[in-house]
Amino acid sequence: MDFAALPKLELHLHHEGAAPPDFIRRLGQEKSVNLEGVFDEAGNYAFRDFVHFLQVYEAATAVLKTPEDYARLTTAILEESAANGVIYTESFISPDFCGGGDVGAWREYLAAIREAADAAERAHGIVLRGIVTCVRHFGPEQAKRAALCAAETAGDWIVGYGMGGDEGKGRPRDFAWSYDLAREAGLRLTVHAGEWGGPRSVVEALDDLRVERIGHGVRAIEDPALVKRLARDGIVLEVCPGSNVSLGLYPDVARHPIRMLQEAGVRITVSTDDPPFFHTTMAQEYDALHRAFGWEAEAFAQIARTALDAAFCNEDTKVQIAKKLETA
Numbered sequence: 290m291d292f293a294a295l296p297k298l299e300l301h302l303h304h305e306g307a308a309p310p311d312f313i314r315r316l317g318q319e320k321s322v323n324l325e326g327v328f329d330e331a332g333n334y335a336f337r338d339f340v341h342f343l344q345v346y347e348a349a350t351a352v353l354k355t356p357e358d359y360a361r362l363t364t365a366i367l368e369e370s371a372a373n374g375v376i377y378t379e380s381f382i383s384p385d386f387c388g389g390g391d392v393g394a395w396r397e398y399l400a401a402i403r404e405a406a407d408a409a410e411r412a413h414g415i416v417l418r419g420i421v422t423c424v425r426h427f428g429p430e431q432a433k434r435a436a437l438c439a440a441e442t443a444g445d446w447i448v449g450y451g452m453g454g455d456e457g458k459g460r461p462r463d464f465a466w467s468y469d470l471a472r473e474a475g476l477r478l479t480v481h482a483g484e485w486g487g488p489r490s491v492v493e494a495l496d497d498l499r500v501e502r503i504g505h506g507v508r509a510i511e512d513p514a515l516v517k518r519l520a521r522d523g524i525v526l527e528v529c530p531g532s533n534v535s536l537g538l539y540p541d542v543a544r545h546p547i548r549m550l551q552e553a554g555v556r557i558t559v560s561t562d563d564p565p566f567f568h569t570t571m572a573q574e575y576d577a578l579h580r581a582f583g584w585e586a587e588a589f590a591q592i593a594r595t596a597l598d599a600a601f602c603n604e605d606t607k608v609q610i611a612k613k614l615e616t617a
């Protein structure tokens with residue numbers, strides 16, 4: 290099967306995490322930023338474990354200093370995604386990296402990203418929407434600034450609010466103020482949980498942040514009552530199998546719980562998380578799922594329909610994407 294040709298929606302993609310190593314290296318040279326420790330000898334991103342991954346991520350992100358840099362990054366991301374058959378992407382964009390939480394600076398970054406996204410849509414047909422993301426290990430006060438940026442720019446393009454970062458730091462309820470603000474601004478909500486935090490982190494995310502999607506969430510499989518709850522309430526998981534395998538959560542895709550979750554009635558979608566870091570692409574994710582579980586075009590079409598239903602964009606955009614899925 291030509292996996293690149295299947296039309297895909299991706300709901301879980303970190304904007305900086307999608308930067309190709311060459312892109313970061315070139316920008317680092319232009320700006321004379323020291324990138325020691327970011328790459329291995331082969332030129333790939335190098336990290337030992339999840340916490341080290343987050344450190345390397347932030348070191349690489351330090352080369353992205355201006356709205357123009359984010360515009361160039363957006364162009365690079367969307368060209369790669371479109372080449373993988375992605376027709377709709379929601380990416381996590383953090384005011385912490387785009388202006389340091391200042392609303393005025395954030396608006397400038399956002400304008401540059403949107404201009405690049407509009408150009409990519411005209412060139413490749415791919416549609417991008419943004420989810421403003423706070424960084425858990427930066428703490429609740431910084432998250433409030435991110436939520437204020439999100440609330441100020443909420444609309445047809447900034448459609449959601451989320452949180453990434455180190456799941457080992459703090460508790461979901463520490464961030465309830467930010468989530469409440471984002472919800473009141475009309476934003477749809479997701480949060481990273483159930484990757485490193487175990488099933489209880491998913492329960493806390495649902496109870497304390499009242500999200501409708503969970504980033505990862507796969508360790509819910511360790512708690513049958515939670516699996517039933519996810520299925521009953523239609524909570525959508527943004528599953529990133531290649532990311533989980535790359536970071537050592539599961540030994541391989543065949544032993545990843547995505548199929549068990551799906552068979553238990555949980556609504557699952559497939560994403561790459563930080564594709565060049567985890568040596569993956571959307572086409573490779575589909576290929577790996579095909580090889581591990583024998584999933585064919587119909588299974589992937591179902592995943593695309595679930596993702597369309599769970600997407601945070603407005604109805605007009607959904608109709609436009611639905612048409613593309615039907616004619617593909």
Ligand code: HPA
Binds near residue numbers: 303346453
């Ligand atoms: N997980 C959690 N936080 C992140 C990630 C990720 O993959 N990428 C950037 N921040």
Ligand code: ZN
Binds near residue numbers: 481562
């Ligand atoms: Zn993620």
